[in-house]
Amino acid sequence: MSVYARFGVPTVINAAGTVTRLSGGHMHQEVLAAMHEAAGECVDMLALQAGASRVIARVTGAQAGIVT
Numbered sequence: 001m002s003v004y005a006r007f008g009v010p011t012v013i014n015a016a017g018t019v020t021r022l023s024g025g026h027m028h029q030e031v032l033a034a035m036h037e038a039a040g041e042c043v044d045m046l047a048l049q050a051g052a053s054r055v056i057a058r059v060t061g062a063q064a065g066i067v068t
Contacts, residue, residue, distance in 0.1 A: 004011055018025040027035075049067065056065025 002011070012022065014022045016022060052067050053065045057063060
């Protein structure tokens with residue numbers, strides 16, 4: 001039984017694309033794997049934001065970046 005069925009929530013066929021009210025969209029397996037790995041440890045959120053800022057800056061050529 002799916003998590004949604006356990007809570008009595010019907011699933012829908014999303015033919016609209018990436019729409020937040022329809023759960024956003026399906027995640028790539030790489031994203032799910034990264035989320036699963038990250039969920040197994042705790043980090044300081046300021047340190048995580050600083051690390052993300054460095055990555056965003058590197059891939060965009062900007063001085064810094066921020067996740068909102």
